[in-house]
Amino acid sequence: MNPQTTAPSVFGAVHLGYFVIETNRFADWRRFGTDAIGMHHDDLSSDLMRFRLDDQECRFLLRKGPAEDVVALGWHIDDHASFEQIEARIRAHGVPVTRGSQEEAALRGVERLLRFPGPKGITQEIYTTPVQADQPLRMLASGFVTGDSGMGHVALTSTKPAQIRGYFNTVFDARLTDYIDETVSGAKLKIRFLRVNERHHSIAVAAVRGLPIDPIRTRVQHLNIQAATLDDVAQSYQRVHELGFHMALSVGQHTNDKELSYYARTPSGFEWEVGWNPIVIDEGTWEPTTHQGISIWGHLPVGQTIVDKLDQFRAGARSLARTEDTVAALSGNAIPEA
Template identity: 80%
Template structure:
């Protein structure tokens, strides 16, 4: 096997884009543009993109029934690292498909490879993101992307060790820390993984002691980072004024110290707008466990007994179906945590 495939790509990988499948374009248009405050580009009746910065695409919305995230895109700094990751995936017998020219153009990248990921979320490997000449038209003053990538993805899983192993194998993801939390009597353990200086690009939440997944959607939430505290506060106000559901009020997390709130998207998963998380210093950082998700705030907003019962029903149904994993990419180098 090629030795290059084993050299670390940590730091060269960044969350670059997310693909969402939805039929609720009108609601997403209001949510993304008027509430959250991102730049929107309409491509045709079945395609829409949101921008956060100079890159052509950060969120691609395509028409379909899933009402969920269907792919996450990882921008890789150079062709050498891109080919290292490709070699790892191919060497383990996992099918890799080269994206079409149209798919690459929609995502605003030059090179695009697609391969299976946990929970059926396609992983997309990209290089050389394209920039737009069109000035940003958005309500926010800006969003933090750059070397940290554009935010993070949080996923619930009944197979957290396999999921951790997947991102370690493919991207050399490192464990940043854990959070233990009890919500409505259910004990959760959350693993936070980083692929660069951002505290985490992937969060994996699991119910301790029970192989259930309490969330309908493949992702529990997506996160983007506001450039200024004022951007966070104003978007929070707009979400309320426009009538979108708020999941959690403003609060501060125990581990990354990010100030944030969580709104519910038109597709049902949550959307976290955050501000000012810590940046990891690789020379000094050691993983630890935090008790509780938040030092203050992040209190549930609204909700009902019916909604809680639906969540328990979802968890019960998850016992009857096996979570999608990619065993060939999920088994090495990770302690059984």
């Protein structure tokens, strides 16, 4: 029996809360996070550092290691009943759940930490009460939008998009917001946008139509944070350029969520989107639709060379030899595709 048929939905009680990034490029990441993007930075040790966006003690935990990638996502669950319901449905599907130690929870600035396998090898972590920092924010940005919407979103590329959608529907009762059809360098992409609360999307999943390839080396294609003001977007865009970090896409506005944003390339290689003013979903009136093209204007490639394109083709070719992990036990509850 599917646990979701006998239990209430957890939709709305789930919020993207933090990212765990593994990297050996601490000096570059410190400059990128503080001096370019404008976040608050805390050194914990020679192997650990954190970035803050708001009063929560940790929004990004960076640890020393070779992955150069996002290795875990943390999801804030509003209440203990929803937390236990999510845990129960994961266990009911036969998927192992591990309780985080007190030290692991403290590093993430949370209480009651659980982790379990996620798509593409990205560990999923859930927690209840976030710890509020006792030190004021020290950052170049005026602020970031978190709150009831959680903190931005994560975008994945996949050869099995329906299974990833099924995973987040099974675990978090995620809802389909809309689709985008886009053609990039002759390849036709379909992008699915999933929400777990009022934010237009907390997860985006892109797939190449008709070809079982994944052109992105990293587990995530990009992550997003939402700036408080348009000036914050403009000023951080300028700092990224001035400090010599690579810009992936120029400033533009998306067709579906109307967010104005740019994409920088992180020291680890995946992209980092800084956006402003996306729409908020009205659950009473929203209907999923398909948009043609990802942007109304802008979002043009910056400094992309033929070498970059060849690297993408090589990554896609290598992906043919890999089996993408979708956590099959949790990925079978997808809503039929439009």
